[in-house]
Amino acid sequence: MATNRIPENHWLRTKPIAHRGYWGGDVPENSRAAYERAAEKGYPIEIDVYLTKDEKIVSFHDGTLKRMTGGEGGVWDYTYEELQKFRLCKSSETIPLFEDVLKLVAGKVPLIVELKVEGNAAALAKATCDLLDQYQVDYCIESFHPLAVRWLKKHRPDVCRGQLSENFLKTRTGLGRGADFVMTHLLTSFLTTPDFIAYNLHHRRRLALRLIRRAWGVREVSWTVRTPSELAECERDGCLSIFEQFEP
Secondary structure, three states, X not given: OOOOXXXXXXXXXXXXXXXXXXXXXXXXXXXXXXXXXXXXXXXXXXXXEEEOOOOOEEEXXXXXXXXXXXXXXXXXXXXXXHHOOOOHHHOOOOOOEHHHHHHHHOOOOOEEEEEOOOOOHHXXXXXXXXXXXXXXXXXEEEEOOHHHHHHHHHHOOOOXXXXXXXXXXXXXXXXXXXXXXXXXXXXXXXXXXXXXXXXXXHHOOOHHHHHHHHHHXXXXXXXXEOOHHHHHHHHXXXXXXXXXXXXO
């Protein structure tokens, strides 16, 4: 049985968390400007990280470059230098190095770092932890990929770790119905023993999630909260919130 390692005074409990920074208008998500604005407002930040072709850690969310930059392929198909030709949502912002983000926010606000795995769970988890070691920043790490969360349990047991999930029977992972069932119902949790479960706000009324919360005492984080009423619902249910597109 997992034990809840998130005490009552932990930063996760103090404020809603800014999803991909505090973005909107002419400030793109997962940009330096979005992170700087979140830090100025004092909000903890949820940030996504990938490894590039030359094994640099960059902040980016999507599986392809298309939506945010108009480019083809994924960030892992390019070196960091090659990625600098792309602009985020036609702004002046480029895909940032994770290290540059840490220089912006270290000592100001905490982070939830999401590991975006592309067949490299161990390499990405290790590189991310090694870089975080170099900066004075409070952080947790989460991932949809159970092997990344498992790596943290084995190699960095003191790091607060979270398992991301949603109803993959509806949204699909592309890994087959068996994998979708396992991940939806959090059946890898006995291997990863996460400290929190970050679950899609609109899919959270699931028996498996309620059972894990009750039996293991695991905290629930809801994503992505987009209205004051959704935030109030999460707070009533004792859930922590990752928000975007409004001022909490």
